[in-house]
Amino acid sequence: MQKKSVAVSIGDLNGIGIEIALRSHERIKEMVEPIYCVDDAMVTQAAKLLGLEVPSDFHTAKVCNNVFEIRPAHITKEAGGYSYRSFFKAIELCVNGFCDAMLTLPIHKKAWEKADVKYKGHTDALRDRFQADAIMMLGCEKMYVALYCEHIALKEVANHLTYAKFYKFLEDFYRCVTLRENEKVAVLGLNPHSGDGGVLGDEEIEIIQPAIGAINAKLGKDIFEGAIVPDIAFTPKVRQNYRYFIALYHDQGLAPLKALYFDESINVSLNLPIMRVSVDHGTAFDIAYKGKNPSNLSYINAIEYLMT
Amino acid sequence: MQKKSVAVSIGDLNGIGIEIALRSHERIKEMVEPIYCVDDAMVTQAAKLLGLEVPSDFHTAKVCNNVFEIRPAHITKEAGGYSYRSFFKAIELCVNGFCDAMLTLPIHKKAWEKADVKYKGHTDALRDRFQADAIMMLGCEKMYVALYCEHIALKEVANHLTYAKFYKFLEDFYRCVTLRENEKVAVLGLNPHSGDGGVLGDEEIEIIQPAIGAINAKLGKDIFEGAIVPDIAFTPKVRQNYRYFIALYHDQGLAPLKALYFDESINVSLNLPIMRVSVDHGTAFDIAYKGKNPSNLSYINAIEYLMT
Numbered sequence: 001m002q003k004k005s006v007a008v009s010i011g012d013l014n015g016i017g018i019e020i021a022l023r024s025h026e027r028i029k030e031m032v033e034p035i036y037c038v039d040d041a042m043v044t045q046a047a048k049l050l051g052l053e054v055p056s057d058f059h060t061a062k063v064c065n066n067v068f069e070i071r072p073a074h075i076t077k078e079a080g081g082y083s084y085r086s087f088f089k090a091i092e093l094c095v096n097g098f099c100d101a102m103l104t105l106p107i108h109k110k111a112w113e114k115a116d117v118k119y120k121g122h123t124d125a126l127r128d129r130f131q132a133d134a135i136m137m138l139g140c141e142k143m144y145v146a147l148y149c150e151h152i153a154l155k156e157v158a159n160h161l162t163y164a165k166f167y168k169f170l171e172d173f174y175r176c177v178t179l180r181e182n183e184k185v186a187v188l189g190l191n192p193h194s195g196d197g198g199v200l201g202d203e204e205i206e207i208i209q210p211a212i213g214a215i216n217a218k219l220g221k222d223i224f225e226g227a228i229v230p231d232i233a234f235t236p237k238v239r240q241n242y243r244y245f246i247a248l249y250h251d252q253g254l255a256p257l258k259a260l261y262f263d264e265s266i267n268v269s270l271n272l273p274i275m276r277v278s279v280d281h282g283t284a285f286d287i288a289y290k291g292k293n294p295s296n297l298s299y300i301n302a303i304e305y306l307m308t
Numbered sequence: 309m310q311k312k313s314v315a316v317s318i319g320d321l322n323g324i325g326i327e328i329a330l331r332s333h334e335r336i337k338e339m340v341e342p343i344y345c346v347d348d349a350m351v352t353q354a355a356k357l358l359g360l361e362v363p364s365d366f367h368t369a370k371v372c373n374n375v376f377e378i379r380p381a382h383i384t385k386e387a388g389g390y391s392y393r394s395f396f397k398a399i400e401l402c403v404n405g406f407c408d409a410m411l412t413l414p415i416h417k418k419a420w421e422k423a424d425v426k427y428k429g430h431t432d433a434l435r436d437r438f439q440a441d442a443i444m445m446l447g448c449e450k451m452y453v454a455l456y457c458e459h460i461a462l463k464e465v466a467n468h469l470t471y472a473k474f475y476k477f478l479e480d481f482y483r484c485v486t487l488r489e490n491e492k493v494a495v496l497g498l499n500p501h502s503g504d505g506g507v508l509g510d511e512e513i514e515i516i517q518p519a520i521g522a523i524n525a526k527l528g529k530d531i532f533e534g535a536i537v538p539d540i541a542f543t544p545k546v547r548q549n550y551r552y553f554i555a556l557y558h559d560q561g562l563a564p565l566k567a568l569y570f571d572e573s574i575n576v577s578l579n580l581p582i583m584r585v586s587v588d589h590g591t592a593f594d595i596a597y598k599g600k601n602p603s604n605l606s607y608i609n610a611i612e613y614l615m616t
Contacts, residue, residue, distance in 0.1 A: 153509030155466030201461030231562035
């Protein structure tokens with residue numbers, strides 16, 4: 001089987017992304033054909049700072065003509081703007097069919113802000129670029145969590161939950177993942193104890209359960225199960241039954257996920273015309289360019305996800 | 309040192325509580341002086357169903373004259389009413405100074421409902437009995453989570469968060485726990501990324517951080533730290549720094565806790581005139597009276613908490 005070609009957006013060059021890319025190249029080139037969206041002059045500068053060699057088969061795609069000074073662990077406009085351009089380069093390589101998928105290394109949101117990038121992060125930008133309801137899913141082989149609500153204030157969550165949107169979310173989700181035979185997907189409730197029969201909130205009765213019932217009926221099989229009591233959903237016994245979890249809001253899903261699998265997790269964007277994965281960590285300025293050999297577990301897992 | 313005397317409310321006799329009490333008696337009597345709030349006729353009936361002997365030193369306190377048929381794994385009015393009376397017996401043993409603390413075995417909420425008990429559960433009833441703002445804290449030695457909001461719908465959480473109430477909560481909490489030298493307490497944010505500087509909600513800036521600042525100033529030391537990003541608070545690295553966590557709402561704290569320490573956790577009621585602990589599991593009708601030897605880890609840990 002031919003290896004997939006993966007466009008790697010290089011992230012914020014003041015952070016740990018480039019070190020991970022350089023150090024992991026030997027390993028990931030066995031799995032995929034990586035194309036790094038970064039200019040050679042910048043790779044050379046970073047490698048020198050890191051005391052690493054640039055591998056001879058470290059294939060790059062030109063991002064722009066700007067050469068700037070890497071300032072380890074600093075939030076700079078230059079690194080912010082560059083990471084944004086690298087990201088869009090990777091998108092275009094996929095859109096044009098030159099690459100099969102993209103992998104994003106971490107950007108720094110404040111650096112994007114400094115560079116006047118109008119998006120809060122990768123997912124926002126992807127939604128706008130493709131005008132599609134991207135679904136954010138995080139996790140690792142043992143457990144993936146897809147988020148119905150993402151980056152909104154907690155007090156807005158209940159207002160965002162409507163039958164029509166939730167039904168469509170489940171439908172989109174189902175189309176984007178490959179389930180095993182008889183595999184079920186866990187759908188969490190919104191409220192403590194999933195509302196306890198309506199006493200602690202009625203969204204389970206009014207929205208979540210009817211949407212699950214309707215989508216299962218449409219699919220002709222009971223794929224989605226719920227509303228599962230949120231603080232029970234991630235206990236060891238329940239986790240045995242599921243690989244995929246639908247969380248209603250950000251921290252409901254990500255606090256347990258990161259408590260259990262912080263280092264291993266990756267971030268997948270579902271429901272887009274292109275395939276995109278990301279590492280699930282930040283720029284880690286505290287250890288950038290310090291010879292600390294940052295963990296590449298999330299990076300490797302992201303590559304492995306692309307191979308499934 | 310004299311052993312503490314502990315009133316054990318027996319819970320729903322159709323569930324696993326009595327089996328745990330009988331099987332663990334030899335072990336816990338080494339640690340405390342247990343007084344079981346259950347009538348001898350009921351213990352004898354349960355023991356017979358379980359095929360267990362009643363230990364000769366299984367000291368009981370009379371609950372009432374009602375003898376009824378134990379119906380394993382059934383929700384009955386009789387078992388509901390009895391568990392309620394056993395619970396109040398245990399409270400009174402503490403209030404009267406006959407016992408030093410109480411431990412509650414699990415009740416079935418629907419059975420309380422059937423028996424026309426006006427409370428939703430133990431904590432509600434304790435609040436009413438003592439007219440006090442009981443604080444619900446769950447966890448085990450490695451990690452305790454105290455809940456600012458408990459059993460309310462998610463959409464009500466943000467409305468419940470006010471500066472005055474939150475400040476008082478931190479003050480009460482501090483008075484009720486014994487911290488080690490230089491020990492800090494983690495206080496979570498309400499919103500994803502703790503609001504990201506106000507972009508995803510402003511409760512951190514308006515309420516949580518000012519309340520933390522004010523209470524630390526009053527205490528004259530930086531006891532409380534936050535607002536900690538909720539989905540980062542329970543990662544292995546952050547957990548190394550804290551034993552106590554203040555969660556803003558039910559599932560924010562309990563989903564990660566139960567993902568990590570489901571079997572071991574106990575439930576402690578802080579801020580009451582009496583000391584009360586509870587197991588953190590339910591009646592487990594699926595394994596009640598089936599010779600499955602239910603785990604007593606939570607029960608033993610609850611007893612151990614009373615010894616600290």
